[in-house]
Amino acid sequence: MKQKSRWEKCRVKCPEEKIETELLLEWREANGKKVLTSASCENTKLMDLKPQDCQWSCWEELEKG
Numbered sequence: 620m621k622q623k624s625r626w627e628k629c630r631v632k633c634p635e636e637k638i639e640t641e642l643l644l645e646w647r648e649a650n651g652k653k654v655l656t657s658a659s660c661e662n663t664k665l666m667d668l669k670p671q672d673c674q675w676s677c678w679e680e681l682e683k684g
Contacts, residue, residue, distance in 0.1 A: 622647055624656065629681070633662060644681060655681055 625646045633640045645657035658681060 631681075633660075636662060638662070642681070 627644050627646065628641055629644060630639055630641050632638075641661045643657075643659045643661075644655060646653050647656045648654070
């Protein structure tokens with residue numbers, strides 16, 4: 620059976636740059652719970668495949684919902 624995912628956009632205050640930024644989140648259901656499986660940031664300095672890394676993980680805050 621194919622696992623379904625749900626995508627959503629949210630805005631967060633980025634502690635890294637002290638700006639508001641938009642995240643694209645992918646949620647899947649596992650054992651009856653909503654689980655965050657992917658987060659992509661629109662901040663051009665911190666986006667995937669760029670040479671700079673974000674030093675702050677927003678995963679824990681995002682999973683709280």
